[in-house]
Amino acid sequence: MAEHILQIIKKFNSKAVIFDLDGTMLDNNPYHLRAFKKYLQKIEREISDEEYNSRINGRTNRDVMEYLYQKKLSDEELMPFVEEKEGLYRELYKNDIAPVKGLPELLEILYKNDIPMGIATSGIQPNIDFMFDNIAIRKYFRSVVNSSHIKKGKPDPEIFLKTAGTLHVDASACLVFEDSIVGITSAKAAGMKVIALATTHRKEELAIADMIIDDYTELLD
Structure with a gap:
């Protein structure tokens, strides 16, 4: 079962693996979309699935909220919005996570083969803890970088470059798993190889990735 993914890692000359979280480790974007729609009812704002995928998915909460409110927000203005929306998401997803x-x-294969792994997510720490508290995978990751650790969100490469640095591996030697177009663009700008998951976008929209899969079972054959 391990041979296929190890061959891919060798083919890409990769020494470490970095995962996005939303839509990549969890197929949770429908729940984020529902949470956004519920939250936006309060401000009489609507959002389509297409707008979510193109302007929200994969981006930091600051970028998202400033887009929705069409203005710059201070930290004091931003946090109540973020906490309310993300609280809605966790409540909606808690029974289905x-x-x-x-x-x-x-993850077990990579761990047993001593391949360093990290997470590079535009999300917030409470959502990361929510995942770890419900799915027993915390031990696999040597590094977790979230939106609070960076100045520029995806598609800027900062988050992937920072994660590579914390893993002590050159960016060009990292293999990234991503689902969003902005995330794939970010990882490619960092000089990394990317395997895209077609959990959020159609496969034809993910053509800039080096490889496209529906889920990880395709790598376990």
Whole structure:
């Protein structure tokens, strides 16, 4: 079962693996979308699935909220919005939370082969803790970088470059798993190889990735 993914890692000359979180480790973007729609009812703002995918998915909460409110927000203005929306997301998802198919098995293979792993997410720490508290995968990751650790969100490469640095691996030697177009663009700008998951976008929209899969079971054959 391990041979396929290890061959891919060798093919890409990768020494470390970095995962996005939303839509990549958890197939949770429908729940984020529901939370946004519920939150936006309060401000009489509507959002389409297309707008969510193009302007919100993969971006930091600051970028998202400033887009929705069409103005710059101070930290004091931003945090109540973020806490309310993310609280709605966790409440909606708590009974359904599950990893993308094949993820735990993939993590175990990489772990047993001593391949360093990190997370590079535009999300916030409470959402990361929410995942770790419900899915027993915390031990696999040597580094977790979230939106509070960076100045520029995806598609800027900062978050992936920072994660590579914390893993002590050159950016060009990192393999990234991503689902969003802005995330793939970010990782490619960092000089990394990317395997895209078609959990959020159609495969034809993910053509800039080096490889496209539906879920991790395709790497376990």
